[in-house]
Amino acid sequence: xxxxxxxxxxxxxxxxxxxxxxxxxxxxxxxxxxxxxxxxxxxxxxxxxxxxxxxxxxxxxxxxxxxxxxxxxxxxxxxxxxxxxxxxxxxxxxxxxxxxxxxxxxxxxxxxxxxxxxxxxxxxxxxxxxxxxxxxxxxxxxxxxxxxxxxxxxxxxxxxxxxxxxxxxxxxxxxxxxxxxxxxxxxxxxxxxxxxxxxxxxxxxxxxxxxxxxxxxxxxxxxxxxxxxxxxxxxxxxxxxxxxxxxxxxxxxxxxx
Amino acid sequence: xxxxxxxxxxxxxxxxxxxxxxxxxxxxxxxxxxxxxxxxxxxxxxxxxxxxxxxxxxxxxxxxxxxxxxxxxxxxxxxxxxxxxxxxxxxxxxxxxxxxxxxxxxxxxxxxxxxxxxxxxxxxxxxxxxxxxxxxxxxxxxxxxxxxxxxxxxxxxxxxxxxxx
Numbered sequence: 001x002x003x004x005x006x007x008x009x010x011x012x013x014x015x016x017x018x019x020x021x022x023x024x025x026x027x028x029x030x031x032x033x034x035x036x037x038x039x040x041x042x043x044x045x046x047x048x049x050x051x052x053x054x055x056x057x058x059x060x061x062x063x064x065x066x067x068x069x070x071x072x073x074x075x076x077x078x079x080x081x082x083x084x085x086x087x088x089x090x091x092x093x094x095x096x097x098x099x100x101x102x103x104x105x106x107x108x109x110x111x112x113x114x115x116x117x118x119x120x121x122x123x124x125x126x127x128x129x130x131x132x133x134x135x136x137x138x139x140x141x142x143x144x145x146x147x148x149x150x151x152x153x154x155x156x157x158x159x160x161x162x163x164x165x166x167x168x169x170x171x172x173x174x175x176x177x178x179x180x181x182x183x184x185x186x187x188x189x190x191x192x193x194x195x196x197x198x199x200x201x202x203x204x205x206x207x208x209x210x211x212x213x214x215x216x217x218x219x220x221x222x223x224x225x226x227x228x229x230x231x232x233x234x235x236x237x238x239x240x241x242x243x244x245x246x247x248x249x250x251x252x253x254x255x256x257x
Numbered sequence: 258x259x260x261x262x263x264x265x266x267x268x269x270x271x272x273x274x275x276x277x278x279x280x281x282x283x284x285x286x287x288x289x290x291x292x293x294x295x296x297x298x299x300x301x302x303x304x305x306x307x308x309x310x311x312x313x314x315x316x317x318x319x320x321x322x323x324x325x326x327x328x329x330x331x332x333x334x335x336x337x338x339x340x341x342x343x344x345x346x347x348x349x350x351x352x353x354x355x356x357x358x359x360x361x362x363x364x365x366x367x368x369x370x371x372x373x374x375x376x377x378x379x380x381x382x383x384x385x386x387x388x389x390x391x392x393x394x395x396x397x398x399x400x401x402x403x404x405x406x407x408x409x410x411x412x413x414x415x416x417x418x419x420x421x422x
Contacts (some may be wrong), residue, residue, distance in 0.1 A: 060388055061388065062388075063384075063387050064384060064386060064387065065379050065380045066379065067350050071313060071349070071350075071354070074312055074313075074353075074354050075312045075354070089386050090386070091385070091386065108379050109384055111384060112386075123386035124386050145292075146299075148297060149296065151296075156302070156303075156306055158302035158305075160305065161298075161299050190306065192311075193306055193307060194306060194307050194310075194311065195311050198307075200315060201315065203312070206313050206315050206349065207347050207349055209345055209346040209347070211345055
């Protein structure tokens with residue numbers, strides 16, 4: 001007796017199996033190069049020679065005076081209550097870590113609670129700003145190409161092109177972006193791109209009284225920031241993000257996020 | 258006249274052609290002229306962002322100015338400052354941005370300021386997070402104790418911010 005239906009099912013199933021294996025093989029072949037590339041990036045790490053500029057923050061020099069935050073606000077017309085740069089105060093105790101940044105540190109800091117001071121085992125200020133990541137998540141997610149990396153390595157926002165959707169604000173692992181409440185577009189630190197183009201230093205660097213902030217061209221042998229690279233004692237925030245930050249922190253305690 | 262038996266096809270082709278032309282036209286309008294296809298941004302944005310005016314001039318704008326000569330009081334202050342303990346403090350850190358003081362060679366407003374204790378304490382108030390090596394106010398410092406200096410005593414009675422000691 002003929003059994004065409006059974007034969008049909010067997011043929012179908014064996015073909016399905018063969019096709020599935022072939023498809024999986026093809027997908028693996030496609031996938032492997034991408035996987036390898038990510039791993040390579042991780043191993044190579046950050047090559048400062050690829051970039052022109054770095055911003056150096058020496059945590060041990062910051063006195064929390066707030067000059068940088070005030071200057072940034074004036075230079076870039078940052079709306080009140082929003083910050084392109086800010087200063088955080090860390091107070092480390094055995095019970096936990098207390099972090100505060102009243103008004104972004106713009107008006108300096110008040111003395112901490114005496115009880116907390118008793119417990120403090122370490123305390124310091126950490127200036128924060130856009131890291132101008134070489135692999136910037138904000139640039140990847142922008143749906144209209146309004147956030148981009150300039151040829152010199154600045155991560156910038158084109159305010160005329162930005163539609164204010166806020167994807168980049170969510171994508172930034174460092175929380176440096178905000179929706180400018182006056183212009184209704186994404187806004188953040190530009191490393192004072194307009195000043196750099198004129199040969200000036202960023203406004204925050206200009207007014208920093210202790211040299212906690214510095215900015216320079218790593219391709220210029222005589223630039224003081226190159227010493228930081230030679231010393232090779234810098235850190236970046238959230239290195240696990242693999243964003244290749246161009247803001248290098250010197251003397252950064254490990255507790256900082 | 259009898260309509261062509263293929264008129265429905267011609268009509269469809271016409272609609273598609275109009276839609277295609279409309280799409281291409283709108284797309285052309287929507288993409289900025291200076292669009293950088295390689296790095297995906299509007300090329301003109303770079304120069305537009307660079308056109309933002311600087312408001313801080315840096316110490317070079319004070320050092321090089323001849324505005325205050327004679328008697329060049331501000332030159333004296335500048336020279337004293339650049340050799341003293343406040344050498345790292347920029348003029349604009351205390352006096353505010355150049356753009357509020359002068360523009361196009363014209364003076365807009367005084368850059369002087371009222372040196373109250375609050376200005377000094379912005380940096381020199383004792384805070385646990387400040388580096389220990391950084392000078393911070395204390396009533397128990399030797400001279401402060403001898404002279405009975407309190408937190409409310411005017412700093413400027415003894416200290417000159419351009420030549421601090």
